[in-house]
Amino acid sequence: MIGLIFGPPGSGKGTQAAHVEREFKLSHLSTGDILRAEVKRGSDIGKEAERIMRAGDLVPDDLIIRIVQGILRDPNVSSDVLLDGFPRTLEQAKALDAMLATEGHKVDFVIAFEVPEDILVERLLHRAKVEGRADDTRDAITERMHEYRNLTARVLDHYRKAGVRVEEIDGVGEVDEVFERIRNALEP
Numbered sequence: 041m042i043g044l045i046f047g048p049p050g051s052g053k054g055t056q057a058a059h060v061e062r063e064f065k066l067s068h069l070s071t072g073d074i075l076r077a078e079v080k081r082g083s084d085i086g087k088e089a090e091r092i093m094r095a096g097d098l099v100p101d102d103l104i105i106r107i108v109q110g111i112l113r114d115p116n117v118s119s120d121v122l123l124d125g126f127p128r129t130l131e132q133a134k135a136l137d138a139m140l141a142t143e144g145h146k147v148d149f150v151i152a153f154e155v156p157e158d159i160l161v162e163r164l165l166h167r168a169k170v171e172g173r174a175d176d177t178r179d180a181i182t183e184r185m186h187e188y189r190n191l192t193a194r195v196l197d198h199y200r201k202a203g204v205r206v207e208e209i210d211g212v213g214e215v216d217e218v219f220e221r222i223r224n225a226l227e228p
C-alpha cells in the first residue's frame with residue numbers, strides 16, 4: 041500500500057501523517073524530515089540542501105529521487121508507506137511511478153489538503169516563534185508557497201489523470217477533526 045499525503049506548506053501533512061501512520065499501519069516517510077536530519081548531521085547531502093531549504097526552494101530532483109529510491113528499495117523498510125513531501129514535481133512523480141512499477145506497485149491513494157493561504161502563513165509564523173524552524177521566515181514562506189503553486193500543485197493533476205484515488209480534505213479545524221475527515225475518506 042502506497043499513500044501520499046499532499047498539500048501546501050503548513051497544511052498539516054506531518055501532523056496528520058503521524059495519526060494516519062498509527063491508524064492505518066503505514067510507515068511515514070517525510071522527505072523534509074530526512075533532509076533536516078542530514079543538515080543536522082552535517083553530511084554531504086545536508087551541506088548541499090541546507091542553503092536551498094533555508095531559502096524555501098526545492099532541492100534538486102535527482103538528489104531527492106536518489107534518497108527515496110534508496111529507502112524504498114531497502115528490504116528492511118515496510119512496503120506499506122505514507123509518503124509526505126514527495127513527489128513535489130512532475131519529474132519526481134514520474135520517477136516514483138517508475139520505481140513502483142518495477143515492483144508491480146502503484147500509488148494507491150492521495151490525501152490532499154485544502155487550507156487557505158492566510159491560515160497557512162499564520163500557522164508557520166506561529167511555529168517560527170515556538171520551534172524556530174530555519175525555513176519559517178517570511179521570505180522563505182513566500183518562496184515555499186510560490187514553489188508549491190508553480191511546481192507541486194500539478195502533481196495532483198498527474199495522479200487524477202492516472203485514475204488514482206484522490207481524497208480532498210478540508211484541512212481547517214482542530215487536528216482531531218481533520219483526522220476524522222481523513223478516516224472517513226479512507227475507510228471503505
Ligand code: AP5
Nearest residue numbers: 049050051052053054055071072093097098099125163167
Ligand atoms: P517539508 O518538511 O515537506 O515542509 P513543507 O511542505 O513546507 O511543510 P511543513 O512541514 O511546513 O508543513 P506540513 O504540511 O507538514 O504541516 P505541519 O503538520 O508541519 O519540506 C521542507 C523543505 O525540504 C522544502 O521547502 C524543500 O526545500 C525540501 N524538500 C522536502 N521534500 C522535497 C522534495 N520532495 N523535493 C524537493 N525539495 C524537498 O503543520 C504546520 C504547523 O501547523 C505546525 O506548527 C502544526 O502544529 C500546525 N498545525 C497542523 N495542523 C493544524 C491544525 N489543524 N490547526 C492548527 N495548527 C495546525
